[in-house]
Amino acid sequence: MLFDNHKKTIKPYLAIFDLDETLIAADSASLWNAFLVQKGLAPQSLLEEEQRLMQAYAKGTLDMNTYMEATLQPIKGCDITKISALVEEFVEEKIKPALYPDALARIEWHKKRGDHVLIISATSEHLVKPIATMLNVEDVIAIELETINGIFTGNTKGTLSYQQGKVIRMKAWLDNQDTEFKGSYGYSDSINDLPMLDAVDRPFAVNPDPALSLHAQVQDWTIMDWRHDNNILR
Incomplete structure (x- = not known):
């Protein structure tokens, strides 16, 4: 498990949410790439390449370094401020309509409990952090991007928060907290997040892909059906 309760003051539970296809009914990185093409800032071929890479993601075989190298090309050499303004427009136009009402209710449920x-997401931080801000969530783990003098280099840095990398990053995050938690909840849709879900005390499969659905049934995990057009929390 993620927790060593012998060193710090114990506080309420930690609720860990994947982002794409868990909190939103879409993949934010895919929407962003399409947005860049729509704006004339990336070629149509980017979407074709990404579609091929996402097929590997669905099978749990994607090389995330390859994916990031391909999809960061449009912002390589761009000023952070310019991209931040674009992301703000993107979140308002593309992400807000894709939010699962059930996800918002579940976040609120956790907050009311204290x-x-x-x-935590395998999408890059320049997208995940503004989306988290919109959701009133302060703490985020996402793929970190290298910048030099306020310019994106097109490279990532550190451990990529993907598959087992999510657990590595979570443990590092926990080590930097002033408090410990009684335990943990985890929510995801993807078999790629199996390491994360195995690491928490209370795993939930949200609209799971076929592989995660089968695993969840075998392990007797709770499976949650969140609908984009339904704002009633189950």
């Missing part, structure tokens, strides 16, 4: 909410 739990600490953390979003």
Whole structure:
């Protein structure tokens, strides 16, 4: 498990949410790439390449370094401020309509309990952090991007928060907290997040892909059906 309760003051539970296809009914990185093409800032071929890479993601075989190298090309050499303004427009136009009402209700449920909410994503931080801000979630773990003098280099840095990398990053995050937690909840849709879900005390499969659905049934995990057009929390 993620926790060593012998060193710090114990506080309420930690609620860990994946982002794409868990909190939103879409993949934010895919929407962003399409947005860049729509704006004339990336070629149509980017979407074709990404579609091929996402097929590997669905099978749990994607090389995330390859994906990031391909999809960061449009912002390589761009000023952070310019991209931040674009992301703000993107979040308002593309992400807000894709939010699962059930996800918003579940976050609120945890907050009312006094739990600490953390979003962890295999999408890059320049997208995940503004989305988390919109959701009133302060703590985020996402793929970190290298910048030099306020310019994106097109490279990532550190451990990529993907598959086992999510657990590595979570453990590092926990080590930097002033408090410990009684335990943890985890929410995801993807078999790629199996390491994360195995690491928490209370795993939930949200609209799971076929592989995660089968695993969840075998392990007797709770499976949650969140509908984009339904704002009633189950």
